[in-house]
Amino acid sequence: MPAPIGVFDSGYGGLTVLRSLVDRLPGYDYLYLGDNARAPYGTRSFDTVYRYTLQCVKWLLAQGCPLIILACNTASAKALRTIQQNDLAALSPTARVLGVIRPTSEVIGTHSTSNSIAILATNGTVQSGSYVIEIEKFFPHLRVVQEACPMWVPLIENGEHQKEGADFFVRQHVNNVLKAEPTVDTLLLACTHYPLLRDKIEACLPPHVKVIAQGDIVADSLEDYLQRHPEIEARIGRNGLRTFHTTDAPSDFDTKATMFFGEAVSSKHVDLQ
Ligand code: DGL
Secondary structure: OOEOEEEEEOOOOHHHHHHHHHHHOOOOOEEEEEOHHHOOOOOOOHHHHHHHHHHHHHHHHHOOOOEEEEOOHHHHHHOHHHHHHHHHHHHOOOOEEEOOHHHHHHHHHHHOOOOEEEEEEOHHHHHHOHHHHHHHHHOOOOEEEEEEOOOHHHHHHOOOOOOHHHHHHHHHHHHHHHHHOOOOOEEEEOOOOHHHHHHHHHHOOOOOOEEEOOHHHHHHHHHHHHHHOHHHHOOEOOOOOEEEEEOOOHHHHHHHHHHHHOOOOOEEEOOOO
């Protein structure tokens, strides 16, 4: 039976990635799960992020998803490898779980002419060192500076990101990056929430510094993956359906989700306890 592509995030941020996937590959069915009841993940330990993410992956597998994308950098950094290497074979050996760090690392170096980039992310993603490790494999000469921006997710989740108060926290982190590495010409938004701050980030930057969000990169990578894996592609539903689930209250989710996804969203509750 054909089933949707599962797209997982700790909360709302993965909707910015889903937007790009749907725009690029609109014919497929997608099932989104946001673990809003337990977000944010960015401040949590490896063990906690792994346990929460595994629970969500199990639920998506139970819905029949043949392919799951962890559209959350923190979950990709802290849980993906263990799930791929230790859990998936026992849970569903023919299903696949992919993350967002590897596809981003494969191409990010092509955006820089100064060979110097910055990764803006949650504390969890920065502390994992995952981007530095992955980028080194593809672009060993690239200088990579990391900056954790712990206030940005709460600002966005509380609807403060377009207000004046957000300017202080955006400028603070952008200035930290430019001070640490003045030759940086590419800023990667390595947290799925951060595209909502894009205008404010760009306003703090000299014009030659580019801001890169992950949506299009993940969409390119999914398109390529499905071409290379016809056995997975054949199992995905093709009715252009999008369904949304949240571990918290659907009414709250629907209101904010619209801001991230750019169109009206109607979700259902999932109880993972
Ligand atoms: N969506 C997460 C990410 O991309 C950030 C939000 C959170 O901390 O839960 O890293």
